[in-house]
Amino acid sequence: MVSQMVKGNTAVIIGALYAGCDCFFGYPITPASEILHEASKYFPMVGRNFVQAESEEAAINMVYGGAAAGHRVMGASSGPGMSLKQEGITFLAGAELPAVIVDVMRGGPGLGNIGPEQGDYNQIVKGGGHGNYKNIVLAPNSVQEMCNLTMKAFDIADKYRNPVIILSDAVLGQMAEPLIFPEKAIEKEIDNSWAVRGNKETMHNLVTSIFQDFDQLEEFNFKLQDKYELIKENEVQYEEYFIEDADIILVSYGISSRLSRTAVDITRKEGLKVGLLRPITLFPFPSERLRELSKKGAKFIAVEMSNGQMREDVQLSIQSEDVKLVNRMGGNLIEMNDILRKIYEISNYHKKLKDTHLQDNEEENIEDPKRYKGFEEEDIQDCKFHSIIN
Amino acid sequence: MKILKKADSIYDIFDRKGDNSPYVTHYCAGCGHGILHKLIGEVMDELKIQERSVMISPVGCAVFGYYYFNCGNVQTAHGRAPAVGTAISRAEDNAVVMSYQGDGDLASIGLNETIQTANRGEKIAVFFVNNTVYGMTGGQMAPTTLIGEVTVTTQNGRDPDYTGYPMHMCELLDNLKAPVLIERVSLANPKKIRKVKIAIKKALKIQKEGKGYSFIEVLSPCPTNLRTNVEETEKFLNEQMEKEFPVKRFRDRSKEVEKVKREKSDFSTENLDKIFNIDRTKVVEPTIDPSYEELNVKIAGFGGQGVLSAGLTLAQAACAEKRQVSWYPAYGPEQRGGTANCSVVIAGDTIGSPVVESSDILIAFNKPAYEKFSQNVNENGIIFYDSRIGEIDVLNNIKTISVPVHKIAIELGVPKAINTVMLGVLMEYGKKINKEISKESFHQGIKETFRSKPKLIDKNIEILEAGSNWARENLKL
Numbered sequence: 001m002v003s004q005m006v007k008g009n010t011a012v013i014i015g016a017l018y019a020g021c022d023c024f025f026g027y028p029i030t031p032a033s034e035i036l037h038e039a040s041k042y043f044p045m046v047g048r049n050f051v052q053a054e055s056e057e058a059a060i061n062m063v064y065g066g067a068a069a070g071h072r073v074m075g076a077s078s079g080p081g082m083s084l085k086q087e088g089i090t091f092l093a094g095a096e097l098p099a100v101i102v103d104v105m106r107g108g109p110g111l112g113n114i115g116p117e118q119g120d121y122n123q124i125v126k127g128g129g130h131g132n133y134k135n136i137v138l139a140p141n142s143v144q145e146m147c148n149l150t151m152k153a154f155d156i157a158d159k160y161r162n163p164v165i166i167l168s169d170a171v172l173g174q175m176a177e178p179l180i181f182p183e184k185a186i187e188k189e190i191d192n193s194w195a196v197r198g199n200k201e202t203m204h205n206l207v208t209s210i211f212q213d214f215d216q217l218e219e220f221n222f223k224l225q226d227k228y229e230l231i232k233e234n235e236v237q238y239e240e241y242f243i244e245d246a247d248i249i250l251v252s253y254g255i256s257s258r259l260s261r262t263a264v265d266i267t268r269k270e271g272l273k274v275g276l277l278r279p280i281t282l283f284p285f286p287s288e289r290l291r292e293l294s295k296k297g298a299k300f301i302a303v304e305m306s307n308g309q310m311r312e313d314v315q316l317s318i319q320s321e322d323v324k325l326v327n328r329m330g331g332n333l334i335e336m337n338d339i340l341r342k343i344y345e346i347s348n349y350h351k352k353l354k355d356t357h358l359q360d361n362e363e364e365n366i367e368d369p370k371r372y373k374g375f376e377e378e379d380i381q382d383c384k385f386h387s388i389i390n
Numbered sequence: 391m392k393i394l395k396k397a398d399s400i401y402d403i404f405d406r407k408g409d410n411s412p413y414v415t416h417y418c419a420g421c422g423h424g425i426l427h428k429l430i431g432e433v434m435d436e437l438k439i440q441e442r443s444v445m446i447s448p449v450g451c452a453v454f455g456y457y458y459f460n461c462g463n464v465q466t467a468h469g470r471a472p473a474v475g476t477a478i479s480r481a482e483d484n485a486v487v488m489s490y491q492g493d494g495d496l497a498s499i500g501l502n503e504t505i506q507t508a509n510r511g512e513k514i515a516v517f518f519v520n521n522t523v524y525g526m527t528g529g530q531m532a533p534t535t536l537i538g539e540v541t542v543t544t545q546n547g548r549d550p551d552y553t554g555y556p557m558h559m560c561e562l563l564d565n566l567k568a569p570v571l572i573e574r575v576s577l578a579n580p581k582k583i584r585k586v587k588i589a590i591k592k593a594l595k596i597q598k599e600g601k602g603y604s605f606i607e608v609l610s611p612c613p614t615n616l617r618t619n620v621e622e623t624e625k626f627l628n629e630q631m632e633k634e635f636p637v638k639r640f641r642d643r644s645k646e647v648e649k650v651k652r653e654k655s656d657f658s659t660e661n662l663d664k665i666f667n668i669d670r671t672k673v674v675e676p677t678i679d680p681s682y683e684e685l686n687v688k689i690a691g692f693g694g695q696g697v698l699s700a701g702l703t704l705a706q707a708a709c710a711e712k713r714q715v716s717w718y719p720a721y722g723p724e725q726r727g728g729t730a731n732c733s734v735v736i737a738g739d740t741i742g743s744p745v746v747e748s749s750d751i752l753i754a755f756n757k758p759a760y761e762k763f764s765q766n767v768n769e770n771g772i773i774f775y776d777s778r779i780g781e782i783d784v785l786n787n788i789k790t791i792s793v794p795v796h797k798i799a800i801e802l803g804v805p806k807a808i809n810t811v812m813l814g815v816l817m818e819y820g821k822k823i824n825k826e827i828s829k830e831s832f833h834q835g836i837k838e839t840f841r842s843k844p845k846l847i848d849k850n851i852e853i854l855e856a857g858s859n860w861a862r863e864n865l866k867l
Contacts, residue, residue: 065477198485
């Protein structure tokens, strides 16, 4: 097989082209713009369609139009742009149209910054637009997966006639790794049973999401929920790393999972039984597997670059709030020591805990913060003083 | 009821109102939509484009257009019909795409899509129903509401001091170069209605021939929201609307323009391989080699010093060497002049974090980079730095090597190529620590880095050699 050093954002376009994506509609936004650049370069080279839209709304509605015509279509953006796209995404879900959208997450809320973050989790995984719908969400963690999961996204989108979102981040978009190219290019046959293409076969088809009748709309909503149940049954995908005997399990996706993997390597060398469960599909979430593992008594640490948005899904999965969180926000990457410290804390690995620069008196405090009695007089005074100022 | 004549492009029975009234539209009595639907349907028949037609219905009273038009139908979000139409037209070159929109949809929430689609000259026909109010939502002020006109949101009449003036869409679009046809017509009376049909035919003929963008604004009655009877409605259209919005053909370039050219999509593996320079006879795949310990390299300096490309070349060389490798750039918001650094991880097995926190090799091209990253060099690690940095604090257990990169680069006539000199030094150093990346792999890396500037390849290989020679003579480890 052939491999080249390729950036994550480029790998998306390579995957899309080999998957038979016919149209790309996008709008510039850092750190997703490279996907747009690569699409503008490569799509026309093979006669496929590229339009730089006037806005994120126009871009996603072009995706809607291309999808309505039954073609494989895609778009890409980042946080602020994804917020704008939500209108089109709920329409895609409501009209049951297949489409692929890539979110290269950046720091938020608002304009935030262009650093890496994973704060779009709720907006993408839980819905984002109005109504009772779900996106299928895939979370790559390497350049290879940026390509492979983009290809897979088109297949799943077609299979369920549902939007699929690739939830990536600024690191994955920017970094380069050797990419093994897809084995062959796919030309997807257009499904004339529902597409509207301006020809005889499809002239009686209608693409819409309007149901004036309350009962009809309710029935449609139930039908959608059945579809999501089916997706939960069939499409859950995750990767396990040293899980079988693990007492402590890191749950992490995207770039954070790469850091978590290194943390597993380090702590395994020290004799700690640490493992990593990496959801590859965020909806559907690997809830059952997590529940199984929690029954075995494993403790969980969510490692993510958000305020614990994915942690909530872990908590729901294991039906317990007892899930620790290691996180950074604002464009900062999680540092290895952050993860190690939390692992050492849970496993009472005091010797190592010192090495991770925790202060001595905090170390005593690990098991139960409320019972801690070891403050020096001076510290207590400082504490009080501090709290008065605040 | 007996139907004497009906267009095939309009359905025989309208389901919208249920079984009791299969021939009645959902539109109010006296509304212009029904007339316009009929005219469009007749023209679709006459031009024989029914099978090719895709009708896009908006949000507004015409949202149910698909109950009437017997052709492919797509219903869209408020104001977005032209964007949806753009995509359908691009994806299906043979489709005759029609966007049917009201004034709130087209001139307010969808104004951007309207103008931009016209400006791109998309192959779609836009039918713009201007009745001066939001119909379906209950008669609010539209962008086209006349001055003094009473609506539910301008209860004392539209006051330009607070709400501006009516928008003239034909006039606005007439400033653009791309549109082929722009015309305003009126449904005020039967004579004018005949002219409406002529305009529709012109617009759809342009679509049939694939010539580009056509825009027909139709002044249309909305007696329900205007609260007028038949006579008053006609008077409103004739005397007030047409005064504000003159009925006229603004442009017709249909005879001058050619069919818009669109390429056919190519889905072959062969041509994709070609554009990505894939040679499937060669096998280059990262191998698993657990004996190879991970090597973490950090390269840092100013933006514009070739920091990122040096890292990428190193990574490409490692890739050619069939190693697992990752490259991750980090830079400030400024593209040039700011600080830049990159992480390169070379490994024998799957790489965890691609971000180098503590490095085995640090390459520093300036003092801030040295100061920032030298603290995080691993024990027994090494730092190579640009000799121009000058005096530095040497750290314990870490070898610190000053490399006259600039001097060497100048000698070879390319002062900017300090990064390539450093790569030559790395190539030599790799041998000493049992992490050799072959000369051929480095050459391959350089070839890929300079793929778009092939003239620079040979020179950079020469510079790489010079760096390597310097290291062979001067590195004493």
